[in-house]
Amino acid sequence: MAGIFDTHTHFNDPRYKEEGIETKEMIEEAKLNGVSRFCCVGFDVPSSKLATKYALKYQGVYCAIGVHPNEAHLMKEKDWEEIETLAHAEKVVAIGEVGLDYYYTNEYKEIQKEVLIKHIKIAQENDLAVMLHIRDKDDSEDAYNDAYEILKKYKVTRAIVHCFTRGYNLAKKFTDKGYYISIPGVVTFKNSTDLQDAVKKISINHMLVETDAPYLTPQPNRGKINTSKEIVHVVEKIAKIKNLNKHDVIDATTTNAQKVFKLG
Template sequence: MAGIFDTHTHFNDELYKKNDIEVSEIIKEANNNGVSKFCCVGFDINSSKEAVKYAMKFPSVYAAVGIHPNNVDEFDLKDLEDVDTLSYGQNVVAIGEVGLDYYYTSKNKDKQKEFFKKQIDIAKKNDLALMMHIRDKDDSDQAYLDALEILKEKKVKRAIVHCYTRGYNLAKKFIDLGYYISIPGVVTFKNAKDLQETVSKVSLNNLIVETDAPYLTPEPNRGSMNFSRYIVYTIKAIANIKQLNKNDIIEATSNNAHKVFNIKN
């Protein structure tokens, strides 16, 4: 396998630093397992700066910059000026990860929405993809429905639903707007029936793949730290579900990543 694009990873996560794991080694091991390109994604100002730094240092690394919905209470709207400035960095291809997260609390919904809208404005102004984090309680779709309303209002053209784990009907609402569904290692979990059904029904034209490393490690390494090289298990799972060759999955998802990020092959 070769040519895999890990569209969402966190070389900038403290977990790697605490374990003295070098980004150069993560990239080297991933390259040896067929991963050719990476998008390092920010979640606040400092991590966004780190993402840009890695995108400048490593030719195969691209960056996304933004403030995660769970972090909005740590910032003021004026801090988004930093996101805007960082978005002009070398190999910055997306604003993210941004969006709505009602999983832990819904008390700051209005502030989350305000930050989401403002960061959408930055993405549109600078012609960048939108990398969305959307999460809700398992029995609710409200965060997704609120996000859809905002996306339609803002007329967003290029967007990714990062780390999608839900069912097909909800995914289709985003696909109908022309967005990409990003499949994480969760697809390898035995109990991920909704996600596996989504993968079976969604066209390859609408799928990309990610690790969200160092989190959400796929089987058979579930429970340990995640690395970009483990994306091969996600590729295999999708190939099995869709009964296609692994190389077909790699080619399609990589092409889709290049399209949404506006990167020339």
Template sequence: MAGIFDTHTHFNDVVYKEKEFEASDMINEAKIVGVSHFCCVGFDIKSSREACKYALKYPNVYAAVGIHPNDVNKFTIDDLDEIDTMAHGEGVVAIGEVGLDYYYTDDHKEIQKEFFKEQIRIAQRNDLVVMMHLRDNDESEAAYIDALEILDELKVKRAIVHCYTRGFELAKKFTKRGYLISIPGVVTFKNALPLQETVEKLSLNEMIVETDAPYLTPEPKRGKLNMSKNIVYTVEKIASIKKVNKSDVIEATTNNALKIFKI
């Protein structure tokens, strides 16, 4: 396989530092198995700065900068000035990961919405895609529906639903607006039937692929620390579900990523 775009990875995660994994080694290992492009994603101010550094240091590594919805209560709106400044940086292709997360609690729902809206405005001012983290408990779609209302209100044209794990009908609410669904290694899990159905029914032109490394390691490596090189298993599973060649999955998803990131 060649030419895979891992659209969401975290070389900047503290887990890698603790275990003394170097970004250069992870990038080289991924390139050996056919990964050609990477987007290193920030989740707060510090990690966004680090993402920018990786984008400057390594060829074909790009950055997303933003404050994760679970962390917004640790910051003020004024702190987003630095995100806005970083958004001008070379190799920055997205504002992310940003959005709404009601999985653990909805105590900070209004703060999350305020930060989400302001970070969308930063994306729009800088002609960047909005990379969304949307999560709710399994019985609810409230975070997704609230996000759609905000996206419509602000007339967002380019957005990615990062790490999508839900069913087809919800996914179509996003794709009909022209947004892309990002498929993680979860698709390889035996119990991921809603996501597998989504992959089966979506067009390849509506999806991209990601690892969300160091998290959500795909089968058959599940239980180990995830890395970009493991995205090959996600590609293989998508090809199997859709009954197409792996090269077709790679070509479509990479072209989709390059287009939405304007690379």
């Protein structure tokens, strides 16, 4: 396999440093396993700065910059100034990961919405995609519905629902608007039947693939720290579910990534 685009990974996550895993080593191993391009995604201001640094340093690496919704209530004016500045950096392709997360608490829902809207405006001003982190508690769809309404209200044309793990009806709601759903290693888990059903029914032309490394390591290596090379298992699972050739999955998802990120 060759030509895979890991559209959401975190070379900038401190876990790698703690484990003594070098960024250069991860990238080289991934390339040997067929990964050609990567999007290193920020989750706060320091990690966004690091993402832009890695994008400039390594061939095939792009980046997204933004503040995770769980950090939204902590944002200060200086943080917004930093994000606005970073949005102009070379090889920035998206504002993310930004969005709504109601999993742990509903306390900051309104602040999260305000912060998401501000991120969307920065994305639109700089012609960048919006990379969404959306998470609900249990079977609720409140965060997804709120995010959808915000995207619609602000006429967002290029958006990615990162780490999608829900079912077909919710996926269709976003793909019907022309947005992409990004499939993580969760698709390989035995109990992810709703996600597998969504993958089966949604057109491959609306899908991206990602690792969300160092999290959500796919089978057969679940439980170990995740890196971009593991994305091959995501590709293989999608191909099996949709009865497609692996190369067709790679071609389609990479083409989709090039479109949403406006890359040649």
